Amino acid sequence: MRVRRLRLVSGLAILLTVAALAACGNNAGPGGAAGAQTLTVWHYERPESAMGLAWTEAIKQFKESHPGVTVRFEQKTFEQIRQNAAIALNADDPPTVLEYNKGNSTAGLLADQGLLTDLTSESAKRGWDKLLTPSLQTTTRYDSAGIMGSGAVYGIPNYAEFVMVYYNKDLFAKYKVKVPATFAELQQAMDTFVKAGVTPLSVGGAEYPAQQIFYELVLSKADRTFVDKYQLYNGKVDFTGPEFRFGASTFATWVRKGYIAKNAARVKAEDMNLAFTKQRFPMVIVGSWMYGDFVRDIKDFQWGTFLFPGNTLHPGSSGNLWVVPAKAKDKSLAYDFIDITMKPRIQSLLGESGGVPVRADLPPPSAEKNKELMTRFATIEAEDGLAFYPDWPAPGYYDVLGVAIQDLINGNKTPDAVLADIAKPYDENYVRLGR
Known part of the structure; x- marks a missing residue:
């Protein structure tokens, strides 16, 4: 019995060895060397x-x-x-x-x-x-x-990316709204839609899109020096200065005027974009990463894009x-x-x-729609207009800004209180870095 058991064990060992060698052969890396990659x-x-x-x-x-x-x-x-x-x-x-x-x-x-x-x-x-x-x-x-x-x-x-305004040409024509070339004209356009009972902007306040609208407003009063201070810590940032104060107060005003829906704080980015494709809103402010999706998915209406009116700086980067x-x-x-x-x-x-x-x-893309996208990006590049994104400067800042913008949408805090909330962790990181 002992001899028989040894033979069984030996046979099993041989089978396992053969199987292992076969596995190594099947998983050889480039050039056939043993050891899978x-x-x-x-x-x-x-x-x-x-x-x-x-x-x-x-x-x-x-x-x-x-x-x-x-x-x-x-x-x-x-x-x-x-x-x-x-x-x-x-x-x-x-x-x-x-x-x-x-x-x-x-x-x-x-x-x-x-x-x-x-x-x-x-x-x-x-x-x-x-x-x-x-x-x-x-x-x-x-x-x-x-x-x-x-x-x-x-x-x-x-690839590169940047944020812009997508608009429904059919709804603009229906309500006799022209494409705005200035910030004042943008607000006039949104006033027209509100008077007609239409909320102008599709906004996702549960994720990044609302933060980027806030940043567009901040950038409307900013220059490259401000961006370098905020993003690269090349100097102290004043959160009570004209850039951030305008961004917070104007965002709150947009909610109060009905440009942004009061339930936007619960809306995710995917639902925001879907609502635009379903023609529930005439405009959405989102990045170029959605361009190809809109080209493919929007079949029921004509649409176009424009850069945030009046801005030479825009959220965007590589x-x-x-x-x-x-x-x-x-x-x-x-x-x-x-x-x-x-x-x-x-x-x-x-x-x-x-x-x-x-x-x-x-060579430029063959489709005219995609050439339009390249033209928008070329305009920003020529103006050195990539201003990165608002949540980048400090660890955990995405969540800080998310809560702050939701507070503006829900009316839980004043713009000054919101600015104090976003200033505190930024300033703490500034000190931590020894700037």
Whole structure:
């Protein structure tokens, strides 16, 4: 019996060894070497969006050029990555490469915590830095305190973005409203809609869009010096000054006048955009990331865009960044994937799908609608008009601003009280940085 049991054990061991060798053969990396290689990609773009279409094609091209590599793609939401990135990147098996929001409070914070790979040499080696204009490179570099604009490269963007006003041409014609060219004309247009019983703006106060409207109002009284102080900590910011005071008081006035619905504090960004496509509102203020979706989804009416009237500064920047976790395995695969997203084929697909590619050496998109988008962005670039986003300066500032703007919508606090609320954490971070 003992001999028989030994034979059974020996036979089982041989079978297990053969199976293990077979598994190694099936999972060999490029060149057939034993030891599987895996590229795990996370991003939060909708599959049908310009970026989603481009990244899907990039993954396809990566698979074709890396036949021995296992590719895993995990669709996330913006909020999932925003809230859980630090935990995920600190795990023993983080994604190989992921899309992450840019700015001091996001990519800068992770860089400061040592969770991101320094891409400076790789960017120079592969020529990514040559493809990005100086304004787009601002969000790729972070100093030792996690402040953008200088230091090492921690992320690579493949598209640009900016906020603008989308409008329903049919509703403008129905109510005899002309496209506003000045801030005064914008308010006159909204007065016309309100008198007709129509709420002018579709607003998502539960997420980022309402913050960006507030920032547009702030920027209407701002200049580049103000932006550099606020975003880059190049000087002290006065939250009781004309920029923020105008933004808060005017936002509250817009709610009181009926330009913004009183229930907007509960509306999410997706529902805000859907309401515009359903013609419930004549205007929505949102980023270029929605352009391709509107081109595809809006069939029942004519629509157009205009930059926020009177502003030379607008919320916008490079697009989100591809970042590589410091603990990622097979980092060379991440670099190869990023490189593919910078190639002309993927960049052209972005432009044709309603995105804003970073490469300037591409022919203009074939569709007139998409050419209009490129024209808007060229106008902003020519004026050095990218002013980044209001929640970027300090860690946790997205939630601070979210609550503050909801207080303005709900009328829970005065504009002065709201400004005091947003000033406190900003000033505390200013002191922490030793500015």
